[in-house]
Amino acid sequence: MLSRSRLSILRSLRQKKNRREQQLFVAEGAKLVSELLDSSFEVETVYATVRWLRENSKLAATARETVAVDMEEMSRISSQVTPQEVMAVAHIPAHKLSLDSLGDKYTLVLDGIRDPGNLGTIIRIADWFGIENIICSPDSAEAWNPKVVQASMGSILRVRVHETNLEHFFQSLKKETALPVYGTFLEGKSIYQSAFPKSGGVLVIGNESTGIRPETEQYITEKITIPSWSVSSESGPESLNAAVATAIACSEIRRNMAVKGYQATKQ
């Protein structure tokens, strides 16, 4: 049976403050936890049914400890609507961000993406398109929020998400690199006409309702836009969802690079 202290630790990890203090996060579900145990992440505890632990004994052995729980207990500790048979508590990795490493690559900057589902989806998109680093403003959803972890479908284990003051980041970027900074706006150069150089760049995505902040806008070197073909041009849609816009821009960046000879890893 789960002790009270374990219950209270698990519950406390639903709050950002506690995750930050303890540098721990929670992952749920067989697929995600298997990927986690198979990764270089340090897994503290695996909570799982006896069956899961028996069938995955080798994998489970890489965790510091395992705790057998029944489904009723699982439903008490799970933050999912449908509790799954396994859950893990792991250490938040200390990703270091080096500006030197951003050359010849595309990096995402999220200027206040508030919805955890959107952030998770964006991390999954970044993973697909080989974007290694995502830089989030401090008011963005937090990467280790259980909703983000789950929505990323394991991609959070591969993409490095950094939280930092964007003003400082852009100032250093400008000083130390010559990377272009693209920002998605409702008006700008068509993404289909933008030349995304092989030498890399930074793509800024703004908040779901208010877009890119003026404080960030000043660092944008090229405003880009996704053209609309809406039939009703007067009363058409106002915008695309932030994750959808990210996906379209990333795809267009990659298509551009493919034309220049940089090939996909899988197709």
Place this chain on the structure above:
Amino acid sequence: MLSRSRLSILRSLRQKKNRREQQLFVAEGAKLVSELLDSSFEVETVYATVRWLRENSKLAATARETVAVDMEEMSRISSQVTPQEVMAVAHIPAHKLSLDSLGDKYTLVLDGIRDPGNLGTIIRIADWFGIENIICSPDSAEAWNPKVVQASMGSILRVRVHETNLEHFFQSLKKETALPVYGTFLEGKSIYQSAFPKSGGVLVIGNESTGIRPETEQYITEKITIPSWSVSSESGPESLNAAVATAIACSEIRRNMAVKGYQATKQ
């Protein structure tokens, strides 16, 4: 005060069976209801605060009736987490699907998109890219589900969503038109290398976890794929979210057509 019979009608409309029987749906929020009242949709009842009704008297007059409610009543009838000050009940339009009208256009076919949020997002994407018709298999999420209506952000008022037996649809399409049928798969021709003709076509998107069914696959004339540039090619992401894949494919179709001289309406 809201009568019991009104309360029970509104509650009943949360179920697909009742929406279908009464051919009514619910829309919530100032922006969506304003667009609805401004459209050709037939609005039965507007439930709103006295303030909203006063400030929007002209618009509200286009509804068959208006009912003033307070925020406490609104929270009882709303299906949103945060109830808004206006809600409307409107008639589901009887969209007719004519195969003749699909030429020179791209049409989306959804083969079992189950998540209402995904369907709403796909409708919004279709609206952005000027796709006029979406054809859904009967086991897809239902277009008039409140979650779909809200996630579509008003695009459900502009894009015509049809629910039909896909086998019958594809048989007629094959017999009566020469339109190519593209399907997104994990393996296929790169979307960046596909020639999407100006003469139009059909794009099939499969279920979130199981993809396109074999029964549908037989009608696909060109399998297409979104290449991945994932850094970890062995343990990379398995797929993209269905709405994200739709967005990338629609963007690529439009870019292709733009190259051929068909211009965006807004950019």
